[in-house]
Amino acid sequence: MALGLAAMGSYRVGGRTVTVAGEPVRELALSSGFATRSDPNGTYVVEAAYVQYFEPAVRNRLPPVLLVHGGGLTGSSWETTPDGRPGWLNRLLEAGFAVHVIDNVERGRAGFSALPGLWNEAPVMRSLEEMWSLFRFGPRQRYARRRPFGGQQFPVEHLDALAARSVPRWTCNTQAQIAALTEAVGRFDQVILVGHSQGGGQAVHVAAACRQRVRAVVAIEPHGAPTSFEAGLALPRLLVVEGDFLDANEPWPALRADWRATLSAWAAAGGTADLLDLPGAGLPGNSHLPMMDRNGDAVLAAILRRLAQDEPIRPFFPAAARPATARRRR
Amino acid sequence: MALGLAAMGSYRVGGRTVTVAGEPVRELALSSGFATRSDPNGTYVVEAAYVQYFEPAVRNRLPPVLLVHGGGLTGSSWETTPDGRPGWLNRLLEAGFAVHVIDNVERGRAGFSALPGLWNEAPVMRSLEEMWSLFRFGPRQRYARRRPFGGQQFPVEHLDALAARSVPRWTCNTQAQIAALTEAVGRFDQVILVGHSQGGGQAVHVAAACRQRVRAVVAIEPHGAPTSFEAGLALPRLLVVEGDFLDANEPWPALRADWRATLSAWAAAGGTADLLDLPGAGLPGNSHLPMMDRNGDAVLAAILRRLAQDEPIRPFFPAAARPATARRRR
Numbered sequence: 126m127a128l129g130l131a132a133m134g135s136y137r138v139g140g141r142t143v144t145v146a147g148e149p150v151r152e153l154a155l156s157s158g159f160a161t162r163s164d165p166n167g168t169y170v171v172e173a174a175y176v177q178y179f180e181p182a183v184r185n186r187l188p189p190v191l192l193v194h195g196g197g198l199t200g201s202s203w204e205t206t207p208d209g210r211p212g213w214l215n216r217l218l219e220a221g222f223a224v225h226v227i228d229n230v231e232r233g234r235a236g237f238s239a240l241p242g243l244w245n246e247a248p249v250m251r252s253l254e255e256m257w258s259l260f261r262f263g264p265r266q267r268y269a270r271r272r273p274f275g276g277q278q279f280p281v282e283h284l285d286a287l288a289a290r291s292v293p294r295w296t297c298n299t300q301a302q303i304a305a306l307t308e309a310v311g312r313f314d315q316v317i318l319v320g321h322s323q324g325g326g327q328a329v330h331v332a333a334a335c336r337q338r339v340r341a342v343v344a345i346e347p348h349g350a351p352t353s354f355e356a357g358l359a360l361p362r363l364l365v366v367e368g369d370f371l372d373a374n375e376p377w378p379a380l381r382a383d384w385r386a387t388l389s390a391w392a393a394a395g396g397t398a399d400l401l402d403l404p405g406a407g408l409p410g411n412s413h414l415p416m417m418d419r420n421g422d423a424v425l426a427a428i429l430r431r432l433a434q435d436e437p438i439r440p441f442f443p444a445a446a447r448p449a450t451a452r453r454r455r
Numbered sequence: 456m457a458l459g460l461a462a463m464g465s466y467r468v469g470g471r472t473v474t475v476a477g478e479p480v481r482e483l484a485l486s487s488g489f490a491t492r493s494d495p496n497g498t499y500v501v502e503a504a505y506v507q508y509f510e511p512a513v514r515n516r517l518p519p520v521l522l523v524h525g526g527g528l529t530g531s532s533w534e535t536t537p538d539g540r541p542g543w544l545n546r547l548l549e550a551g552f553a554v555h556v557i558d559n560v561e562r563g564r565a566g567f568s569a570l571p572g573l574w575n576e577a578p579v580m581r582s583l584e585e586m587w588s589l590f591r592f593g594p595r596q597r598y599a600r601r602r603p604f605g606g607q608q609f610p611v612e613h614l615d616a617l618a619a620r621s622v623p624r625w626t627c628n629t630q631a632q633i634a635a636l637t638e639a640v641g642r643f644d645q646v647i648l649v650g651h652s653q654g655g656g657q658a659v660h661v662a663a664a665c666r667q668r669v670r671a672v673v674a675i676e677p678h679g680a681p682t683s684f685e686a687g688l689a690l691p692r693l694l695v696v697e698g699d700f701l702d703a704n705e706p707w708p709a710l711r712a713d714w715r716a717t718l719s720a721w722a723a724a725g726g727t728a729d730l731l732d733l734p735g736a737g738l739p740g741n742s743h744l745p746m747m748d749r750n751g752d753a754v755l756a757a758i759l760r761r762l763a764q765d766e767p768i769r770p771f772f773p774a775a776a777r778p779a780t781a782r783r784r785r
Contacts, residue, residue, distance in 0.1 A: 127512060130458045133545065134535035137619040145582070153579060153626055155526055156656050156679025158713045161706060167582025170618035175531060182457060196485055201505060201564045205464035215463065233564040234531045236622030239578040248569040249483060252475070252497025288500035289467040292566030296483055326486050349486025376491060383488045 128218055129182030138312070139230060139305030140173025145240055171243065172298070174305035175200075175234040178225040179214070185221030187433065188315035188340045192217075192226045193306060195322030197251050197294045199233030200226035202321065206417045207286035213319075213416045213425050220429065222317075227309060229324070230301045232292055248293035253284055256291070260413040261370040261377065274370050276410035278418035287417070299349070303327050310335045317432070319343040322413065326350040329363065329387060336360050341432050346413055348380050350387040353394075360396030363388065364431055366424070368411030369404045401431055458548055459512030468642070469560060469635030470503025475570055501573065502628070504635035505530075505564040508555040509544070515551030517763065518645035518670045522547075522556045523636060525652030527581050527624045529563030530556035532651065536747045537616035543649075543746045543755050550759065552647075557639060559654070560631045562622055578623035583614055586621070590743040591700040591707065604700050606740035608748035617747070629679070633657050640665045647762070649673040652743065656680040659693065659717060666690050671762050676743055678710050680717040683724075690726030693718065694761055696754070698741030699734045731761055 148165045155161060176191075177200060192214070194202045203214040203226055217224045228235040231244075238244055251259070258265040262281050263273035273281045306327055310316055317340050320328030325347025332342035333354050341362040344350060354360065365384050371377040391398040403411045406427055408420060415424040478495040485491060506521075507530060522544070524532045533544040533556055547554045558565040561578075568574055581589070588595040592611050593603035603611045636657055640646055647670050650658030655677025662672035663684050671692040674680060684690065695714050701707040721728040733741045736757055738750055745754040 128460045128463070130460060133458070134541060135531055136535060136539075137616060140615075140619050142615070151579070155624075155626060156629065156653055158656065158680070159653075159678040159706065159710065163579055164585065165580070165582070167584040168618075169580060169582055170615050170621075173619035175620070177531075177534070199564045199566075201465055201507075204507070205466060209466075211464060228564070233566075234529045234558070234620070234622070236529075236563075236620070237567075239580050239623040249481070249493055250495070250499060250569050252495070252499055254497040255494065285470075285472070285500050286467060288498075289470050289503035290505065290564070290566070291500075292564070293569040294485075296485060299486065323486055323489075326488065348489040350488070376489065380489065 128215075130179055131182045132180040133178065135175060135177045137173045137175055138308040139301065140170050142168060143171055143240065143243065144168050148241060165240075169238070169240060171238045171240065172230045172301040172305070173235060174230050174302070174309065175228040176225050176309055178223065179218055180223040181218050181221055183221055184223060187222060188317050189223035189225060189313060190217050190317045190319055191309060191313075192224065193229070193318065193320035193324030193328050194227070194232065195324050197249075197291050198321075199290070199292055200228045201233065201290050202414075203416060206280070206421065207283035207290075208280035208419075210421070213421065216422060216425055225309070227306065230298050230305050231295055244295050244297050246295060246297055248295050250293050251291055253288050256284065256287060258374050261368070261374050262412055264373065274373065274410075276369070277412065278410040278420045279412040279414060280417075280419060287414075299327070303330055306331045307335060310338050313338055315340045317341045317343070319345070320347065321345045321416065322347065323349060332361050332363070343428055343432065344384065344387075345415060346380065347384050347387070350384060351390070352383065352386045353390050354396070356394045360391060360394060362397045362399065362432070363391045364399045364401055364428065366401045366415065366428060367403065368413065368415055369409050370412070399431060401427060403427070458545075460509055461512045462510040463508065465505060465507045467503045467505055468638040469631065470500050472498060473501055473570065473573065474498050478571060495570075499568070499570060501568045501570065502560045502631040502635070503565060504560050504632070504639065505558040506555050506639055508553065509548055510553040511548050511551055513551055514553060517552060518647050519553035519555060519643060520547050520647045520649055521639060521643075522554065523559065523648065523650035523654030523658050524557070524562065525654050527579075527621050528651075529620070529622055530558045531563065531620050532744075533746060536610070536751065537613035537620075538610035538749075540751070543751065546752060546755055555639070557636065560628050560635050561625055567625075574625050574627050576625060576627055578625050580623050581621055583618050586614065586617060588704050591698070591704050592742055594703065604703065604740075606699070607742065608740040608750045609742040609744060610747075610749060617744075629657070633660055636661045637665060640668050643668055645670045647671045647673070649675070650677065651675045651746065652677065653679060662691055662693070673758055673762065674714065674717075675745060676710070677714050677717070680714060681720070682713065682716045683720050684726070686724045690721060690724060692727045692729065692762070693721045694729045694731055694758065696731045696745065696758060697733065698743065698745055699739050700742070729761060731757060733757070
């Protein structure tokens, strides 16, 4: 990598002010040298999101990309992969895109709320066992020996590194997350939304609501996306990306039916709706985390080829990263 | 800014594996399209830290800088300031340093643990009122009208933006944070540690323990730093930085006495110990957050001048960012 940047920084979107009253003061030792009394009563800013951005010195002619992580993850999803390769953030910058990376409400640098009575549920964490089967690394019963599906592209020997970047989630913040994402989109004249899983569903939602600002939306195995859209104002291009092994583990057959229903509804409302079936496009073996999979560069290249059909876009990685020849599966 | 990068990415340090057993399964709706049963029993990686790094294409001759945030904050402390100026991360890159930014255990992209029985206390959040007085923006009773100390350099009209980047903290994770920071330092042949507040205390601790790898340690108003050090193996250079208004609000007189005791102990153990008293050095008006203060560039320049006494270092920002002439105070 050798990359010229014109700018980098961060900003926040969304958030609201709440006040706390009537709570008891707490005695705290913040370090060996700093004991204090903490009065929780007062004013707080909650439910804001964090966005980190990078603008390359030499831009392509396409709008900036806003990357939206999935559930239980943060913006670090798009960085160095669990096995230490450059992630899509780097590749998109090399391709000349300005890239904005959100940590949505409750995740990562956005922070979360521990205020009494605000989010009335316990956060949820994902075990390695759950990641193994939910992210389609392998059959549930082969977790113990870490034997993945044949041809698996996720570097399963680095499962611990994935686990270390997983963070707790709540289920009650969807509306706040969509509000923050909507505000982020409102900062652009035109933007390309790329969302993964929960973030893919939210990206489709926001793309339909803010269709004048969104050039295209890429939803990688989304869930929670609407399945009906108002016709009228032109919709941006929608590209849904699906990986491999979708028939092997729950809940993927049902979720696949849902995202295909989203595609049909998008087309019915007059939008261009496109499915990138990775195995069908010569890229077998992808898990639910294609941005971390070994062939992630090739997956991103396939996405950009579909997106940029009408636009010139310069190649962004060397020949070595081209789609691998299909390996034997299962 | 126009910056050439040779590399950027992220990695994790620290962490351990724990298992959960005997907990009930929970019904969850992860989005409108994805209801599932969540089984919390299984294996987790907890107490890892996240580090994001940037390597400029043209490096100076000094070791990389590792930035360690304070309590209730994350690595975003070093980015764009609450009023939208480039932060120390950018300035250090412009000055030719490789920069590594930690989100330590429990903070930001490091994630936190919500596992039953692991961290047996509620996390703590900081209200705007507490920030106002604890960070020495102004007298406690002037929070309501947001009237700061005269000459205050923190952009108090952007207090909400600071609040939005504040995150909950626990008090039980100091050892895990020091372990992660120690592992991070172990990745370098030589490193300069710059720590703020709680992170400053931890940086001093780790610098003394890993003195062969640490070229210098800068502790900005640290707390929790040791006040005795083993003599013997040469200590790195220690620079403690203190701002203004230290006599005005609690608990600063006591904390100042502590960091001065740390300096004395460092010198007694044979190390070079240096105090940068910002008002005394012609930089009045700094809060507890000099990296976000309006004169932050000048503060960083003063730090680098002290650090680089013996080393050539190229100027890293234009004349406009030089120390402002002293303003009238209080």
